[in-house]
Amino acid sequence: MSTTNQLVVVPDAGRTLPPLPALPQSRHLATQIPGPRSQAMMVERRAQVSNGFGAQLPVFIDRADGGILLDVDGNRIIDLASGLGPTALGASNGRVRERLQAQLDRFTHTCFMTTEYQSYVEVCRWLNQHAPGSAEKRTALFSTGAEANENAVKIARYFTGRSKILAFDGAYHGRTHMTMSLTSKAHPYKTGFGPFSKDVVHVPVPTSPRGAADTLERSLDRVRAALWENDPATFAAMIIEPILGEAGCLIPQEGFLAGLREIADEHGMLLIADEVQSGMGRTGRIWAIEHEDVVPDLLVAAKALANGMPLSSVTGRADVMNAVHPAGLGGTYAGNPLSCEAALAVFEQLDAEGVLDKATELGRIAVDMLLPLVGAGQGVIDVRVRGAMIGIEFGDEDTLEPASQRAKAVSAYCHSNGVLALTNGVHENVIRLLPPIVIEPTLFRDGLQVIIDGIQETALNVTEAKADAGGR
Known part of the structure; x- marks a missing residue:
């Protein structure tokens, strides 16, 4: 009602x-x-x-x-x-409007990198507490899903000292240069906008109409083969949507995400979960990856994070997130106070029964x-x-x-x-x-x-x- x-x-x-x-x-x-x-x-x-x-x-x-x-x-x-x-x-949404109106009466912007405000910290606190896994976490806020995915790649490269990224067929990660490179669907997202990064390698996701086309092990073997063909020691991370939204809500074969977790650990890579579309309660859990009981190293959120206000986030293990030097991450509008208040309103409702x-x-x-x-x-x-x-x-x-x-x-x-x-x-x-x-x-x-x-x-x-x- x-x-x-x-x-x-x-x-x-x-x-x-x-x-x-x-x-x-x-x-x-x-x-x-x-x-x-x-x-x-x-x-x-x-x-x-x-x-x-x-x-x-x-x-x-x-x-x-x-x-x-x-x-x-x-x-x-x-x-x-x-x-x-x-x-x-x-x-x-009524509660979002309430918090936005109250913040409008205070101020609309200062830039968090210039002067601080508590709502930014509170958004990070909630995300740290609700991201999968028991490890200590840190969060950085941005404005769009593409911006957050791009920063997740930056963080992974900084932490590992490697450059290549493994992505997947059917993926959509955004419209910036790096996220277009990560995205596999050419039209309309990539047509005429190249060249793209040569450090991105794509492999299939094991799903097709009426079920998976191959066995789980054969699908994971394709991932292993792609890594070995391009030297696994050069890969900083693999990035995947737990449910591939723009590919038509494709749900990877059960066990595939867990297999990626094992492969990432084997080769010293990070696993990035792009939950821009599938996160924030969309699937009946806060994060879609929770359905598979898999813990990513970095988790990206946006879209429903602030219920339509521009806000995105990267949350991950504290050692990974803190590796980047001060001022290496940021953005003038990153974590705008109005968007942070909208996110806090969303959190209140997700925490409610x-x-x-x-x-x-x-x-x-x-x-x-x-x-x-x-x-x-x-x-x-x-x-x-x-x-x-x-x-x-x-x-x-x-x-x-x-x-x-x-x-x-x-x-x-x-x-x-x-x-x-x-x-x-x-x-x-x-x-x-x-x-x-x-x-x-x-x-x-x-x-x-x-x-x-x-x-x-x-x-x-x-x-x-x-x-x-x-x-x-």
């Missing part, structure tokens, strides 16, 4: 904010999508904004609450994307509603679910050949019917769902039913097209 209609008490500000009316948590189509106002605003958008920024659903949002996005035409759209992951606690259970419940609903589609003659070849991180993969049910056009058609159906459901994947044949953890189950079911309706309609269209072709 939405809480935005409750009286908001601002801590330490000596006043209260007026209550905001709650948005109905139901889908509603006032116009076609996009509506006339959004269409008009898109004309100006194209006249002013670089074409390099895409628009997956060209609507302009006026308000958001819970699992609903209200556009400027009055359409209430079910949010199954969470802003590509950041707004896991909803795009208008029931929030992580909501992500787990969403996963159960997705399994119940979506898993029966696999192999049912409607072009769904796999459904991958871990909490509120869900991938629906489309392809030929016999050959498993990817069907990107089918995924795009289902996504378009969803958008025209008031559900934000985006495509991604190595072959762009996956609908990836990242609903807000706080979405009401009834609303989530409605969104999934629209997806199912879209799958059935597109399957019918394909069948009719084949019949027409055969009749000519």
Whole structure:
């Protein structure tokens, strides 16, 4: 149930904010999508904004609450994307607003490297306490996931005195030079932006539609072979997403992450877990890597860390994090005080009972509603679910050949019917769902039913097209 209609008490500000009316948590189509106002605003958008920024659903949002996005035409759209992951606690979270307002009354920025503020330290304390493993830890804060991944590489290189990094096929780690090098998917992230670092080596992840293609040992042997082909003594670290989000929510074969931990230890490398998308409760645990009981040397967080405010982090063993010389890490906006207050609001809610259970419940609903589609003659070849991180993969049910056009058609159906459901994947044949953890189950079911309706309609269209072709 939405809480935005409750009286908001601002801590330490000596006043209260007026209550905001709650948005109905139901889908509603006032116009076609996009509506006339959004269409008009898109004309100006194209006249002013670089074409390099895409628009997956060209609507302009006026308000958001819970699992609903209200556009400027009055359409209430079910949010199954969470802003590509950041707004896991909803795009208008009451507690986040409270802490932001209180901090706005104090100051908006000083630069932590210039003068200190306690909220930065408190964010680091929470991350140190909640990162996997019992070793003493330290944390550094930055602004974006790419920036944090880039700094994780810097730290690993500094600590080990080595240069090479092992990354994985299907990986997405960001848009900076180093993180584009770590990212394996060429288009749209790398096309035309090279050359890239020659010190990055990619190897496959053991996962495919309907299960792993190879045995676990054979998959780990590929990792070992890649290291030996490039001299394992030259590798500073290996970096992997515990769930590969942009690859279509690919979940590595059970035991693969533990095997990487052993290989890293064998060769004196660090293991970096990129939890930018999968962390902060998305999978029903604080960190997705906890499902595998693996402890990384460095853990990267962003996106939902501050529920949409720009903040990222690198947390790791104290000896690794403290190895870098003073002023070797930093950034003018790194750990901005407003973002730190937003993160502390997120932590309060993750520490409360029931929030992580909501992500787990969403996963159960997705399994119940979506898993029966696999192999049912409607072009769904796999459904991958871990909490509120869900991938629906489309392809030929016999050959498993990817069907990107089918995924795009289902996504378009969803958008025209008031559900934000985006495509991604190595072959762009996956609908990836990242609903807000706080979405009401009834609303989530409605969104999934629209997806199912879209799958059935597109399957019918394909069948009719084949019949027409055969009749000519």
